[in-house]
Every structure is written in structure tokens, then in C-alpha cells.
Amino acid sequence: MHSWVDGQPADTVPLKDRGLAYGDGLFETIAVKAGQPVLLDRHLQRLDEGCRRLALTVDQALIRHELLAYAAALGDGVLKLILTRGDSLRGYGINPGAPARRILQGSPPATYPEAHGSSGVRLFPCATRLSEQPLLAGLKHLNRLEQVLARAEWQDADHAEGLMLDMSGRVIEGVFSNLFLVRDGQLLTADLSRCGVAGVMRAELLSRAEALGIVTTVADISLAQLQQADEVFVCNSVYGIWPVLGCGPMSWSAGPLTRKLQGIVRALLGV
Amino acid sequence: MHSWVDGQPADTVPLKDRGLAYGDGLFETIAVKAGQPVLLDRHLQRLDEGCRRLALTVDQALIRHELLAYAAALGDGVLKLILTRGDSLRGYGINPGAPARRILQGSPPATYPEAHGSSGVRLFPCATRLSEQPLLAGLKHLNRLEQVLARAEWQDADHAEGLMLDMSGRVIEGVFSNLFLVRDGQLLTADLSRCGVAGVMRAELLSRAEALGIVTTVADISLAQLQQADEVFVCNSVYGIWPVLGCGPMSWSAGPLTRKLQGIVRALLGV
Structure with missing residues (x-):
């Protein structure tokens, strides 16, 4: 068109x-x-x-x-x-x-492999860090060289997304996704007041989770917290939710809260 | 054309x-x-x-x-x-x-007031800070929202340029210029390995100064060092050199080393 x-x-x-x-x-x-x-x-x-x-x-x-x-x-x-x-x-x-x-x-509609959603994905641990700029944090602005550099770090098909940290080593997001952790039935996603893109699907999930009575926290996330999570998933407004199976030496499995939210998002996106 | x-x-x-x-x-x-x-x-x-x-x-x-x-x-x-x-x-x-x-x-040729070079300019103290991203520092890349935000901070004609600090409060550069300090006959300009644009005129001046036997240092610069400078000037490859007379409460006067380098740059730019 x-x-x-x-x-x-x-x-x-x-x-x-x-x-x-x-x-x-x-x-x-x-x-x-x-x-x-x-x-x-x-x-x-x-x-x-x-x-x-x-x-x-x-x-x-x-x-x-x-x-x-x-x-x-x-x-x-x-x-x-x-x-x-x-x-x-x-x-x-x-x-x-x-x-x-x-x-x-x-x-045309995005053509990601169906297995990304059903089985899950691995994240490439990007060396490119997100710089901290509160004046631009959260916005989906056109200054995206950090994402271009991060995405260029891997070419293999084994990694569907990359994990990006900020300059202080906090866990922030994917290259084109936001990231959620599940721990003890609660949801955690990164505070995006210094860097990162506040995704529309992230906002929708925070709202849906609250409505379902799921405790949700927006806060700084350490690599240790990521490692200790029960479930990890990435999301965006085009593909919905992908369970995360691993990133570098860390591994997780697709769990019940991820699957529950996936059901909601699939109905939303009609996929 | x-x-x-x-x-x-x-x-x-x-x-x-x-x-x-x-x-x-x-x-x-x-x-x-x-x-x-x-x-x-x-x-x-x-x-x-x-x-x-x-x-x-x-x-x-x-x-x-x-x-x-x-x-x-x-x-x-x-x-x-x-x-x-x-x-x-x-x-x-x-x-x-x-x-x-x-x-x-x-x-067409730039049309800055002739007095910017002859009399000097005042810098607006920008609240917009430069974020730190070593992977992009020094490059003249197309991600320039920080400069757009900084330049939008003043509209008056009293300020010809703005002063930008990094997130840690170091003195880095102008919005569209590099910045030099003169102290005891020596030249000092900011280390641009974390942020900033490594200007072509800055490189030329560093080289010319060295050839003239002027001690030149590239290092981190504090606001206190800026305040204590004998002379301050900004430069870029289009307008050459402008002496800096003040920035917020700080003030300086156009001094001999600034004038000497201006002479070299004017010959170079044919102005």
C-alpha cells in the first residue's frame, strides 16, 4: 500500500x-x-x-x-x-x-516464526549499553543508533532478540521489546525514567495485570534478579509476547503467568 | 544549488x-x-x-x-x-x-554577525546534559536530539551559543561548537571519549597549537576550571573561532592566544 x-x-x-x-x-x-x-x-x-x-x-x-x-x-x-x-x-x-x-x-503482517511465541526464544547478551538521558527516556524517538548497534551484534537465527543493559549494568529491555520478570507470581519490569522505550504493550500488560490482581512492580532490575526470576518474557505491540528461555549462561522456562498473559495478548492481536 | x-x-x-x-x-x-x-x-x-x-x-x-x-x-x-x-x-x-x-x-555562506568573532559571544548555560555513550562519542552522527533540545532552551539574540555539560557535570562543548580554555598560556579542551562531537576545527587547532609549541591538553574539565580560565573560545569549521565573554555568572575577555588562533583560522577560512 x-x-x-x-x-x-x-x-x-x-x-x-x-x-x-x-x-x-x-x-x-x-x-x-x-x-x-x-x-x-x-x-x-x-x-x-x-x-x-x-x-x-x-x-x-x-x-x-x-x-x-x-x-x-x-x-x-x-x-x-x-x-x-x-x-x-x-x-x-x-x-x-x-x-x-x-x-x-x-x-504486511510480521513473519516471526510461530515457535518464538509457542516455545520461546533466546536473548543475545548485547555489549551495547543504553546511555542515560532522562529528557528522552521512555520516548519512541528517532535517535536509535544504540538499537542499530545492538542489533548488529548477532546474525545467527538462534537469538530472536537481544538483552540491553544501561551504563550502570541495570537490566532494561530488549532491542525492540520490553522485558518482564516473574518472581513468586509477581511481575517486575524496568523503570524507564533514565533510558529505554516505554512500550505500548508493556503499558497494556501492566494495566491488565493490575486488573487481574497480579502484583506488578516497576523498578531497577539487576542481573542477579534476572537470573533468579521464575519466568522471563519479552513483549512488543506487533508480536505480542515471547517467553524467554535463556540469555548467555542464564536459563528459564515458559511458566504459567507468561502463558496466561500470552492468552490475553493473542486475543488482543487476533493471532 | x-x-x-x-x-x-x-x-x-x-x-x-x-x-x-x-x-x-x-x-x-x-x-x-x-x-x-x-x-x-x-x-x-x-x-x-x-x-x-x-x-x-x-x-x-x-x-x-x-x-x-x-x-x-x-x-x-x-x-x-x-x-x-x-x-x-x-x-x-x-x-x-x-x-x-x-x-x-x-x-550560501553562513551569516553570523561579524561581532561574534571580533567582540565575542555569550554562552547560554544549557540545562540539557549530554548522555554518555562511548560507542558514539566523538562521531558526527545523525542522532542529535540532545542538541535540538539544548538549542531550544534560548531564543534571545544575547546568546550566540550554549554550553553543554555531561551527566556528571563535566564541561564538554557548545551545541554546535567545541570549547577551548586558555590558562597560563596553555590550551585545554574536553576529552570526548564519553560524549561530544570531535570537531574538525578542534582537531586543526590542536594540531596548529602543537606546531606553535603551545602546550595543549585534552582532559576532563570542571566548571571550576572553566570559571578560572584566562580565556575561553568556541570554534567550528564554518564560523572559525568566537571568543567567549561570559556564561551565566562567569565572565572572561578575549585574550592574546584566542586572537592569535583566530588569525590562523581566518586565513584558513578566507574570512
């Missing part, structure tokens, strides 16, 4: 776009099922928070309208929205109030 | 470009004087180092050839080169060995 730029079919952006020049923008990767964007409100909520923190000017109602229209035309697949701060000739200075450029791109 | 993409006149890049998607690339901003790119070898050297560290595949001879041809046509102005990792459908994974996309953009 053709991409849209500011509501019009287009395949390119101007060379002056600040997304290209500085990674000055945000993105969302949204699962689309039967013409509907899944977890749309959560995606828009994160986008709104990002626009506020980066002082990007957008018409949220217009974005919602375009996402719904594009998803309806896409049917089933993945919708990527990029917002950039539009054009700039030279220099970092911004033009306050100038409307952000809206880019919508569609692609 | 028309921009070039991979050697052909063009004004756009595909939406799938990884520079847009992830800031996955590098750039150089090069002064052009009488058809010649100034400090070309140093720009190419930094670019080469960046390509090596980001595993970007480029034909250095081809880039040099294009830069020389573009500069000759531009005459006087500023040439911006962006290298991106080309196109990508979805995901952070790279296609090793795929040639980088080469983007050349020309613009």
Missing part, C-alpha cells in the same frame, strides 16, 4: 526534513488487524507525551483520523507512523509551532 | 531511508571557499572513523570526488554531506556491505 505524507500518497521526504538531519521526531509501530489499529489509544497517548516533551506541534485528532483511515485500507499488517519536525535549512534551532510532518507507512 | 543523492540531482530521499527511520548515519558540515572544501582531509578522516565504528560501507574515493565536484560548482558557501545506511523495510537489522546513501546539500 502506498505511503502517505501529510495525508497525501508519497514515497519520499525532502532532504531538508529534520527527521533525516537530526532524528528530530517520533515514531509508532502499530499492529493492524481487520482494518483496526490495535491499542490505538495507548499509541496516541505515548505520541502525545513525546510531542509534549520534544515540543512537536501536531493535530492529534487529525493523526487519529489518518491512522484509522490508513489502517482501514491496510486491512492486516503493520502501520508505522513517523512524526518529524518538518523542514529546516541549517542549524539545530526550531521553528516553534510549525506543524510536524506526518508519515504513514504500511507493511 | 541543487542537492545530489548518490551523485544525481535530487531533493528527496525514500521514506524507507534509515537516516530518517533511526538517524542511522553520519554528517559533515564543510566550509567551501572559492570552490574548495576547507579542511577536507580532516572531514574525510572523521567520516572514515565514523563509517568504521558504525559499519557503514562507503567508497571514500568516490565521496572525495563528489565533494570536490560539488564544492567547485558551489563556489562559496557551506556543503553538508549526509551518509545514511540506505533503505530498510522494517527493523533495526542491517544489511552488511550495502553501500551508504550519499546526500550533498549546498547553502
Whole structure:
């Protein structure tokens, strides 16, 4: 399906776009099922928070309208929205109030092996660490060189994802996923106030778990805590949940809480 | 003058470009004087180092050839080169060995007030800190949201540049400049192994100072050291050198070593 730029079919952006020049923008990767964007409100909520923190000017109602229209035309697949701060000739200075450029791109449904969800995956222990920047932490912004470097650390098919720590050695997330630990029936996921991407599926799972009466904690996580977990899983808004079987010398098995949450997420994503 | 993409006149890049998607690339901003790119070898050297560290595949001879041809046509102005990792459908994974996309953009000579160089400038004390990421430190990569946020902290014309510290409070650089201190006739500039951009003019000045027998040190710099400096100046490869008169409550005056180096740089830039 053709991409849209500011509501019009287009395949390119101007060379002056600040997304290209500085990674000055945000993105969302949204699962689309039967013409509907899944977890749309959560995606828009994160986008709104990002626009506020980066002082990007957008018409949220217009974005919602375009996402719904594009998803309806896409049917089933993945919708990527990029917002950039539009054009700039030279220099970092911004033009306050100038409307952000809206880019919508569609692609077919993701084609991860079914076994990732049913059997589980291994994580590559990435040497690339996440730098700590509270001003950008949590946002899905366009400055993603750390993820590019981390993902380039392994090429084998034995690792479906990578584990990323921060500069202080705390366990943060996957390269394109958030990470959850289960211990004594409770859920634990990393505090993302210094680095990391606050995933939409992570937010949904935290909310669902709370509603189910499962104790959930958002806090710093050490490698020792990871090692001692009863269950570990990764999640994102496209593939849902993958149980984690191992990472380097550590190993776990897919347990009951992971399977329970997988059931919920599968219903959500229609997979 | 028309921009070039991979050697052909063009004004756009595909939406799938990884520079847009992830800031996955590098750039150089090069002064052009009488058809010649100034400090070309140093720009190419930094670019080469960046390509090596980001595993970007480029034909250095081809880039040099294009830069020389573009500069000759531009005459006087500023040439911006962006290298991106080309196109990508979805995901952070790279296609090793795929040639980088080469983007050349020309613009007229910079129009900073002449007084910035002759009288000096004030620096805005930016609250935005530089995060520490040794894997990216020193490179002029496309992940520049920290600079965008820092530059957005002031709008008044009283501040020509901003001062950026790292997360630990060390004095690092300007938003679009490097910073030098003079103390007892010696030069000091920040160690950029954790964060910051290793500017081409900074490298040239370090080399020139050494040739002149001026003791130069690259090390961590505290705010106290900055405050106690005899002279302070900022530099980049487009405007050359600006003496720094103050930053917040701190003040300095343009001194003899700053003026001496300004003379060298002016000859180099032909200004």
C-alpha cells in the first residue's frame, strides 16, 4: 500500500526534513488487524507525551483520523507512523509551532516464526549499553543508533532478540521489546525514567495485570534478579509476547503467568 | 544549488531511508571557499572513523570526488554531506556491505554577525546534559536530539551559543561548537571519549597549537576550571573561532592566544 505524507500518497521526504538531519521526531509501530489499529489509544497517548516533551506541534485528532483511515485500507499488517519536525535549512534551532510532518507507512503482517511465541526464544547478551538521558527516556524517538548497534551484534537465527543493559549494568529491555520478570507470581519490569522505550504493550500488560490482581512492580532490575526470576518474557505491540528461555549462561522456562498473559495478548492481536 | 543523492540531482530521499527511520548515519558540515572544501582531509578522516565504528560501507574515493565536484560548482558557501545506511523495510537489522546513501546539500555562506568573532559571544548555560555513550562519542552522527533540545532552551539574540555539560557535570562543548580554555598560556579542551562531537576545527587547532609549541591538553574539565580560565573560545569549521565573554555568572575577555588562533583560522577560512 502506498505511503502517505501529510495525508497525501508519497514515497519520499525532502532532504531538508529534520527527521533525516537530526532524528528530530517520533515514531509508532502499530499492529493492524481487520482494518483496526490495535491499542490505538495507548499509541496516541505515548505520541502525545513525546510531542509534549520534544515540543512537536501536531493535530492529534487529525493523526487519529489518518491512522484509522490508513489502517482501514491496510486491512492486516503493520502501520508505522513517523512524526518529524518538518523542514529546516541549517542549524539545530526550531521553528516553534510549525506543524510536524506526518508519515504513514504500511507493511504486511510480521513473519516471526510461530515457535518464538509457542516455545520461546533466546536473548543475545548485547555489549551495547543504553546511555542515560532522562529528557528522552521512555520516548519512541528517532535517535536509535544504540538499537542499530545492538542489533548488529548477532546474525545467527538462534537469538530472536537481544538483552540491553544501561551504563550502570541495570537490566532494561530488549532491542525492540520490553522485558518482564516473574518472581513468586509477581511481575517486575524496568523503570524507564533514565533510558529505554516505554512500550505500548508493556503499558497494556501492566494495566491488565493490575486488573487481574497480579502484583506488578516497576523498578531497577539487576542481573542477579534476572537470573533468579521464575519466568522471563519479552513483549512488543506487533508480536505480542515471547517467553524467554535463556540469555548467555542464564536459563528459564515458559511458566504459567507468561502463558496466561500470552492468552490475553493473542486475543488482543487476533493471532 | 541543487542537492545530489548518490551523485544525481535530487531533493528527496525514500521514506524507507534509515537516516530518517533511526538517524542511522553520519554528517559533515564543510566550509567551501572559492570552490574548495576547507579542511577536507580532516572531514574525510572523521567520516572514515565514523563509517568504521558504525559499519557503514562507503567508497571514500568516490565521496572525495563528489565533494570536490560539488564544492567547485558551489563556489562559496557551506556543503553538508549526509551518509545514511540506505533503505530498510522494517527493523533495526542491517544489511552488511550495502553501500551508504550519499546526500550533498549546498547553502550560501553562513551569516553570523561579524561581532561574534571580533567582540565575542555569550554562552547560554544549557540545562540539557549530554548522555554518555562511548560507542558514539566523538562521531558526527545523525542522532542529535540532545542538541535540538539544548538549542531550544534560548531564543534571545544575547546568546550566540550554549554550553553543554555531561551527566556528571563535566564541561564538554557548545551545541554546535567545541570549547577551548586558555590558562597560563596553555590550551585545554574536553576529552570526548564519553560524549561530544570531535570537531574538525578542534582537531586543526590542536594540531596548529602543537606546531606553535603551545602546550595543549585534552582532559576532563570542571566548571571550576572553566570559571578560572584566562580565556575561553568556541570554534567550528564554518564560523572559525568566537571568543567567549561570559556564561551565566562567569565572565572572561578575549585574550592574546584566542586572537592569535583566530588569525590562523581566518586565513584558513578566507574570512
